[in-house]
Amino acid sequence: MLEIxxxxxxxxxxxxxxxxxxxxxxxxxxxxxxxxxxxGYYPNVGINYFFAIGFxxxxxxxxxxxTWKKTWSYxxxxxxxCMLELAGGLF
Numbered sequence: 001m002l003e004i005x006x007x008x009x010x011x012x013x014x015x016x017x018x019x020x021x022x023x024x025x026x027x028x029x030x031x032x033x034x035x036x037x038x039x040g041y042y043p044n045v046g047i048n049y050f051f052a053i054g055f056x057x058x059x060x061x062x063x064x065x066x067t068w069k070k071t072w073s074y075x076x077x078x079x080x081x082c083m084l085e086l087a088g089g090l091f
Contacts, residue, residue, distance in 0.1 A: 052089035055082045 025032030034042060059082030066075020 048089050052086050055085040055089060058082045059086060 025036050028034055028037070034040065059079050062075055062079045062082060066072065066079065
């Protein structure tokens, strides 16, 4: 972390306030506040897991009903969307 801040300090001409940005901050410290992170807030892990589970269940239900009703294209696109949302919620 110190190495990143020193490179950022040198690149900004000694102005550490301007150097600490989402490109140089990897964790929350006194210099790298939460406002300077990529998202600008602390993500709520509990709600992320809740929605990931919900999209996982929706994807599985889509696969079952889509196979049962033989709506192959619709099933594939909706299930792919659910799985991508599931991946986004977990990572």
